[in-house]
Amino acid sequence: MTREWIINTAKEREQELIKLTSDLIRIKSENPTGTQREVVDFVKSYLSGAGIEHEEVSVNPEYPCVLAKVGSDEGFSIILNGHVDVVPAGDLSRWNYDPYCGTVTDKLILGRGTSDMKAGVAGILFAMKLLKESGAKLKGNVRLHIVSDEETGGEFGTKWLCDEGYADGADACLVAEPTSNSTIEIGQKxxxxxxxxxxxxxxxxxxxxxxxxxxxxxxxxxxxxxxxxxxxxxxxxxxxxxxxxxxKFIASQKLQxxxxxxxxxxxxxxxxxxxxxxxxxxxxxxxxxxxxxxxxxxxxxxxxxxxxxxxxxxxxxxxxxxxxDWKNKGNSTPMDAAIVQAIKKNAEKIWGIDVLPAYQWASSDAKHYRNLGIPTIQYGPSNTEGIHSYNENVDIEDVRNAGMIYILSLCDLLGL
Ligand SMILES: [Zn+2]
Incomplete structure (x- = not known):
């Protein structure tokens, strides 16, 4: 019953997810040189509006983190991680539109941070909101880690959260960083x-x-x-x-x-x-x-x-x-981890394609969770061409589907 309610509500209210993405884009949160205050306050007020308890924590007040939790203290514990800082827009004359317009066209959402990674952040916030609203008795909990320092090294964001014990006790972690819809990143160099x-x-x-x-x-x-x-x-x-x-297959396909x-x-x-x-x-x-x-x-x-x-x-x-000092080793999550299998199953169902767990050639915040032994994956909506470049955008279909894949996977993992 609850599962059906959550899925139907997510479909009925998908415009809410699109608008949330667009609202996040319209808040300029460049890193370096910008400020993270406005976007962090926006996330906090979204959580307040959803009736989700949250707290702001930081080691550097310029780069706050927001933590929240939905569910019980016992059982399977999943962290949803996302960063709200974006790389600077750069040369404005190279953009075909205002990088902070957040315009929604018939197919796309436009602006800096759409793919990296405010659409992903919107997806995990929306999923948490629906879980909370459903009033479901979860066999575990979902914990939110929103950070505002990722694009310039991340020492005040995920690394700090992990060092301080905020990730302790988690059984899985999903980082909503951009991937292709057919790839789940389960390891990296x-x-x-x-x-x-x-x-x-x-x-x-x-x-x-x-x-x-x-x-x-x-x-x-x-x-x-x-x-x-x-x-x-x-x-x-x-x-x-x-x-x-x-x-190897993905690298040769993508990089040609x-x-x-x-x-x-x-x-x-x-x-x-x-x-x-x-x-x-x-x-x-x-x-x-x-x-x-x-x-x-x-x-x-x-x-x-x-x-x-x-x-x-x-x-x-x-x-x-x-x-x-070889301190950052290659790291990975086993293919049979519950979080990998849940996202794979639901992504294949929603997209109707094969979805391949794979290792990436770059690295990301996922390593901090893996270093603590937490099975961690990355899966998020994106059009990769504009990331850290000009004319960044994301397909509405990607945003909608990623949101649904998160919701279905959380339901699976939390016994709904
Ligand atoms: Zn990113």
Whole structure:
């Protein structure tokens, strides 16, 4: 009975979900440089209006988090996570519309944050509201984690919540970050910084080819060998093989570059920053390079360390050191976890397509929950082209379906 009421009400009131998404878009919450106060207050007043108890917590008052709970203290406990900050709109002349218009067309909702990830946030808020309104006796509870610091590192958001124990006792977590409708993200690579440092001997620039030791040229030689780090592979257990195969298939479909499927199970090393030298007329005695190293699941970091040392040795230069602390490992949730199976079943039913659990090549806040041993997935509405770019939008059908998939899955997991 209650399940039917919730599903029918969600259908009847889908305009409410569309409007909620649009309302969130019209609140500018850029990070960096903007303020999160207005959007956080909006979320709080939405929860108040729904009769859901909530609290604001923060380590940095500029980036508050909102927590809420519906259901009983006992039983299966599910966290719904979303961020309300957005990346800046950037060059306004590149937009075909006002990035904060929130306009609803016959097919789309327009604006910065539609896909990343206010439509997802709207979906989880709407699902919680309906669960509360139904008055259902849940065999467990739904906990809301809304954060406002994700787009610039996230230390005041999900990481902090997890460190402070706010996620303790959870049995599952759904992060409503954008995915394609046919993919559930159940794992990801770990992102780490490798810093290579080269030391030389200063001299007057006019004598550069005769005297001194140029630290920039030394490091350039080492960096020629960076490609060898890409040969280091992850390791997967038997029950991770299906998700690995799905991930490779998705990567080659989406990215359309020959060999790109290897991004999933190989280390990638991107030299992102190089700094060295003081003045044009001085032989530089110091240079450093910052390399973004992405670790696949199960990688042996000792092997990676050996490869870095071999890369330095093979360059033939001396006086090069490196610094790395492999603290962000690849992480994953088992395919048979209840949250994975619930979202898969309902997404396949609503969309009428195969939905594949897979690992992503990037990383996200999901890792903080997985590090606590909580089975965590990402599944959310999106049109990926506009994310962190111009003319961001989302399909109304995606928003409506994601909302329904959340509701059906929560009903399944909470015994309705
Ligand atoms: Zn996001």
């Amino acid at each position: 770990g992102s780490n910084a490798l810093i290579l440092k080269s030391y030389g001997m200063p001299a007057h620039g006019s004598l550069g080819n005769y005297k001194g030791e140029n630290a920039i040229l030394k490091l350039a030689k080492v960096l020629e060998g960076i490609g060898r780090l890409h040969n280091v592979k992850g390791r997967y257990s038997k029950d991770q093989e299906e998700a690995l195969a799905n991930s 570059v020959k060999g790109i499927e290897n991004v999933i199970d190989h280390v990638t090393a991107n030299v992102g920053i190089i700094k060295g030298g003081t003045k044009l007329n001085m032989v530089p005695d110091y240079c450093e390079a910052h390399v973004d190293i992405r670790l696949p699941i199960g990688v042996d970091t000792d092997e990676l360390d050996r490869e870095i040392m071999a890369m330095i040795a093979e360059s033939g230069v001396s006086g090069v050191e490196y610094e790395a």
